[in-house]
Amino acid sequence: MSKILKLTSRRNFLFGLGSLAAISAVAISRSFNNNQDREALDNPERDFTVSQELSLKQLAAQKGLIYGTASTKSYLASDPAYMAAIVENCSMFVPEWEFKWTAGDALLRPGFNQFDFTAADWIANFAATHKLLLRGHTVVWHESLPKWFKETVNRENASQLLQSHIQTVVKRYAGKIHSWDVVNEAIEPKDGRDDGLRITPWLEYLGTSYIDLAFRLTAAADPQTLLVYNDYGLDYDTPEDEAKRVAVLKLLERLQSQGTPIHALGVQAHLYPGKHKFNPDKLRQFFADVASLGLKIIITEMDVADNYLPRDVAVRDRIIAATYEDYLSTVLDETAVIAVLTWGLSDRYSWLSQFQPRSDKAAVRPLPLDIYMRRKLAWNAIARAFDHAPKR
Numbered sequence: 001m002s003k004i005l006k007l008t009s010r011r012n013f014l015f016g017l018g019s020l021a022a023i024s025a026v027a028i029s030r031s032f033n034n035n036q037d038r039e040a041l042d043n044p045e046r047d048f049t050v051s052q053e054l055s056l057k058q059l060a061a062q063k064g065l066i067y068g069t070a071s072t073k074s075y076l077a078s079d080p081a082y083m084a085a086i087v088e089n090c091s092m093f094v095p096e097w098e099f100k101w102t103a104g105d106a107l108l109r110p111g112f113n114q115f116d117f118t119a120a121d122w123i124a125n126f127a128a129t130h131k132l133l134l135r136g137h138t139v140v141w142h143e144s145l146p147k148w149f150k151e152t153v154n155r156e157n158a159s160q161l162l163q164s165h166i167q168t169v170v171k172r173y174a175g176k177i178h179s180w181d182v183v184n185e186a187i188e189p190k191d192g193r194d195d196g197l198r199i200t201p202w203l204e205y206l207g208t209s210y211i212d213l214a215f216r217l218t219a220a221a222d223p224q225t226l227l228v229y230n231d232y233g234l235d236y237d238t239p240e241d242e243a244k245r246v247a248v249l250k251l252l253e254r255l256q257s258q259g260t261p262i263h264a265l266g267v268q269a270h271l272y273p274g275k276h277k278f279n280p281d282k283l284r285q286f287f288a289d290v291a292s293l294g295l296k297i298i299i300t301e302m303d304v305a306d307n308y309l310p311r312d313v314a315v316r317d318r319i320i321a322a323t324y325e326d327y328l329s330t331v332l333d334e335t336a337v338i339a340v341l342t343w344g345l346s347d348r349y350s351w352l353s354q355f356q357p358r359s360d361k362a363a364v365r366p367l368p369l370d371i372y373m374r375r376k377l378a379w380n381a382i383a384r385a386f387d388h389a390p391k392r
C-alpha cells in the first residue's frame with residue numbers, strides 16, 4: 001500500500017487553482033451530528049439483492065450500456081487479482097495517469113518537444129488484449145502539467161504546443177479510443193468571469209477560444225472518436241453545483257452554436273453523502289437539457305466518498321450503496337447516458353484514500369469491490385441500477 005500512496009502523491013500542482021483534488025487534500029471528515037442525520041441516510045432494511053448472476057459489464061450490456069473503470073499501469077501490472085476483477089466486470093477502461101501530460105509515475109510529456117509513450121502504449125495494449133473499449137483522459141487540463149510547462153509556455157508558443165500535443169498523442173491512438181475527454185474541468189463560476197470559465201494557463205495564453213481549438217484539433221487527429229467535455233460538481237442541490245450546471249450548459253450551447261465538434265458531456269459524479277444531497281428532479285432536468293442539445297452523456301468518474309459518514313462499516317457500506325443506486329437510477333432514466341465508469345473498481349486503489357482520507361484514519365470504502373476484490377453492497381447497487389435502467 002505505501003508504495004501506491006507514494007506513487008499517487010507524486011502529482012504536480014502547478015498553478016494551485018481550486019481543483020477538486022486540491023480542496024480535498026484537506027481531510028474534511030465529520031461524523032453525523034445526531035441520529036436524525038444518520039437515519040435520513042441509512043436504512044438498515046433496504047434491499048440490495050441482485051437477481052441475475054452476471055458481471056457488471058453484462059448487466060450494463062443488457063441495457064445497451066457500457067460499464068468501465070479507471071486505473072493505472074502501476075496497479076495493474078503488479079496486481080493480477082485486480083486486473084482479473086477489471087477484466088471480469090468492465091468493458092471500458094480509462095487510464096488514471098498515462099494519457100495525462102504527467103500524473104503519478106507517468107510522464108507522457110518530458111519536454112516541450114518530447115513524448116514518452118512507454119506507459120501510454122502499455123495501457124493501449126492492455127485494453128486491446130482484453131478487448132476493453134478505451135477512453136482518452138485528458139487532452140487539456142489545468143492540472144497534471146509537467147514542471148517545464150510553467151517555465152516554458154507562454155502566449156507565443158501555447159498554440160503550437162497544444163497543436164503538436166494533439167497531433168502527436170491523439171493521432172497515435174486514432175481509431176483505438178472510444179472517447180476523448182478533450183477538455184477537463186474548464187468551468188469554475190467562483191473564478192468570477194461572466195462566461196463561467198475557469199482561469200487557467202490555457203485560458204490566459206490562448207483566450208476563450210482554446211476550448212474550440214482543442215476540440216477541432218482532436219476531431220481532425222481522430223475523426224472516429226467521441227469528443228467529450230468533462231467536469232465535476234454537477235450533481236448536488238447546492239448553489240455551487242447549480243451555478244456549475246448553468247455555466248456548463250451555456251458552454252455546451254456556445255460551442256454548438258459556433259460549430260465546435262463536440263459529442264458528449266462527461267459527468268464525473270464524485271459523490272459525498274452526509275455532506276450534500278441531490279435533487280432528483282433538478283438532476284433529471286439537467287441531464288434532459290444536455291440531451292436536448294443532441295449530446296450523449298457519460299458518467300466518467302463515479303465514486304462515493306465516505307469521509308462524511310460514520311466509521312461503522314455496515315452503516316457506511318449501506319449509505320454508499322444507497323448513494324450509488326439512487327444517483328444511477330435517476331440519471332440512467334435519461335437514455336442519452338451511454339456509459340458509466342467508476343473511478344477505480346476496488347477499495348484497494350482509490351484516489352480518495354490519499355486525497356480525502358477519513359479523520360479517524362479508517363480505510364475508505366468508496367468503490368464496488370473491497371480490498372480483497374469481494375463484491376460490496378455498492379456492487380449490488382450498481383447492478384440493480386443497470387437492471388432497472390431503461391434500454392437504450
Ligand code: 9MR
Nearest residue numbers: 008011020021096100103104144268351
Ligand atoms: O485519480 C487521479 C489521481 O491518481 C491523480 O494523481 C490526479 C492528478 O492527475 O488525478 C486523479 O484523477 C482526477 C481526474 O483526472 C479528473 N477528475 C478528478 C479526479 C480525482 O482527482
